[in-house]
Amino acid sequence: MAKEKIHFECSNCNHVSPKWLGVCPKCGEWNTFTEKREKKKSSKKHKVEISESDNSEVVRLSDVGTEHQERLSSNLDEFDRVLGGGFVDGSFTLLGGDPGIGKSTLMLQTAKNSPNLKILYIAGEESGAQIKQRAARIGLTGENLYISSNTDVQSVIHSARKLKPDLLVIDSIQTLFSDELTSLPGSIRQIRECSALLQQIAKKENITTLMIGHVTKEGDIAGPRILEHMVDTVLHFEGDKNHFYRLLRCIKNRFGPAQEVGVFEMNEGGLQEVTNPSELFLSDSDLEVSGNAIACVMEGTRPILVEVQALVSSSNYGTPQRTASGFDQRRLSLLIAVLEKRAGLHFGDQDVYLNVAGGLKITDPAADLAVISALSSSLKDQVVDKNTVYIGEVGLGGEIRNVSNVAQRIREAGKMGIQRALLPKSGTAVQNNIEINTAATISEFV
Numbered sequence: 001m002a003k004e005k006i007h008f009e010c011s012n013c014n015h016v017s018p019k020w021l022g023v024c025p026k027c028g029e030w031n032t033f034t035e036k037r038e039k040k041k042s043s044k045k046h047k048v049e050i051s052e053s054d055n056s057e058v059v060r061l062s063d064v065g066t067e068h069q070e071r072l073s074s075n076l077d078e079f080d081r082v083l084g085g086g087f088v089d090g091s092f093t094l095l096g097g098d099p100g101i102g103k104s105t106l107m108l109q110t111a112k113n114s115p116n117l118k119i120l121y122i123a124g125e126e127s128g129a130q131i132k133q134r135a136a137r138i139g140l141t142g143e144n145l146y147i148s149s150n151t152d153v154q155s156v157i158h159s160a161r162k163l164k165p166d167l168l169v170i171d172s173i174q175t176l177f178s179d180e181l182t183s184l185p186g187s188i189r190q191i192r193e194c195s196a197l198l199q200q201i202a203k204k205e206n207i208t209t210l211m212i213g214h215v216t217k218e219g220d221i222a223g224p225r226i227l228e229h230m231v232d233t234v235l236h237f238e239g240d241k242n243h244f245y246r247l248l249r250c251i252k253n254r255f256g257p258a259q260e261v262g263v264f265e266m267n268e269g270g271l272q273e274v275t276n277p278s279e280l281f282l283s284d285s286d287l288e289v290s291g292n293a294i295a296c297v298m299e300g301t302r303p304i305l306v307e308v309q310a311l312v313s314s315s316n317y318g319t320p321q322r323t324a325s326g327f328d329q330r331r332l333s334l335l336i337a338v339l340e341k342r343a344g345l346h347f348g349d350q351d352v353y354l355n356v357a358g359g360l361k362i363t364d365p366a367a368d369l370a371v372i373s374a375l376s377s378s379l380k381d382q383v384v385d386k387n388t389v390y391i392g393e394v395g396l397g398g399e400i401r402n403v404s405n406v407a408q409r410i411r412e413a414g415k416m417g418i419q420r421a422l423l424p425k426s427g428t429a430v431q432n433n434i435e436i437n438t439a440a441t442i443s444e445f446v
């Protein structure tokens with residue numbers, strides 16, 4: 001049943017008030033307010049009727065024509081790889097990442113490497129002069145780059161229609177606004193409305209668009225994931241600000257493989273592509289110390305060799321410390337518990353520090369065996385052979401489990417000059433130049 005809405009109206013000047021008043025605040029008359037009742041319009045239609053006109057169209061899948069998808073290359077191989085071969089014409093992409101990680105730099109670098117692409121860059125965060133300064137740093141003159149600092153979404157669309165760029169870059173979606181809304185730029189409503197308009201223009205007029213978005217502390221692209229379903233591709237630019245490497249990770253891709261990763265290094269001249277990431281994460285020191293072991297983790301479809309370092313030292317406090325950087329702290333505690341229970345090693349009165357070289361964050365369980373090896377090496381103060389790679393997941397029972405892509409990981413190790421590999425018993429792979437050893441349990445291994 002529709003509800004009734006009650007208000008009071010002054011019979012002298014028609015001033016409306018939600019409650020009854022003795023004096024009208026507008027005209028000053030006494031006792032003029034009378035009650036009015038109004039039926040609230042129900043938002044639901046009670047009866048949906050079947051319309052007589054027929055404008056539906058149903059097509060057999062086999063009769064749907066295949067469109068040839070043109071791809072625009074960014075001329076950065078690592079970027080193209082993550083996109084699945086370049087930007088699809090008319091696609092809508094979201095690039096997220098922490099502030100200062102290098103998102104704007106990546107787009108300027110694309111402009112530099114692709115002088116044939118006409119790029120419209122909506123600069124909501126920096127002035128033209130600041131962009132010019134940065135462009136000079138990476139050696140971009142920018143004949144193909146058009147900059148606008150007007151962040152009203154309607155004028156962005158207007159400029160895009162007029163210029164017809166090959167690529168429209170919005171830096172960032174949090175600075176865009178529509179003046180039809182009262183909320184502030186960066187609010188969820190503004191972000192949603194502006195993105196919806198941009199999406200329409202990308203699809204209807206075939207303007208390839210990339211929006212930059214900052215991430216919140218929780219790691220979501222601000223505007224809690226509302227944008228992710230709207231766009232074709234979601235990319236995440238990540239890295240450690242204290243280190244040089246940056247990973248460009250694909251989280252969703254309607255036009256190619258998701259989970260692909262591109263690796264860059266940030267230095268004075270901007271972002272450099274890293275074609276052999278293992279070099280970046282293996283320390284090249286010849287120092288023979290205990291506690292270091294080499295793991296091979298998969299990032300997307302790429303195997304990367306990385307050095308895991310552990311330091312186990314007697315604890316001075318009641319509760320021993322467990323500190324991990326680049327590795328899940330709870331996983332570290334679990335592996336220590338497995339070593340105690342299944343291999344008889346004692347960490348009860350020892351502080352344990354674990355570090356992954358180069359600032360990489362490891363999530364691949366295949367690194368477990370290298371962590372186990374680094375921990376027991378440091379505890380016993382015995383140096384681990386620098387020429388061995390450790391690959392395997394460790395279970396609660398102390399069993400060493402098989403992992404994916406073993407052959408590919410070993411091939412990468414061979415390429416980097418590693419001579420031996422320690423694998424799970426069931427995961428043997430043949431590789432000519434590498435000596436393969438296996439272990440079924442960690443007690444056998446330790």
Ligand code: TYD
Nearest residue numbers: 099100101102103104105137267268269270
């Ligand atoms: P930026 O692209 O502005 O980050 P975002 O757009 O993601 O906020 O990157 C800025 C950082 O990169 C800044 O800390 C300086 C650094 N940087 C370099 O180290 N070398 C360079 O050549 C450039 C252009 C930036």
Ligand code: MG
Nearest residue numbers: 103104125171
């Ligand atoms: Mg920026």
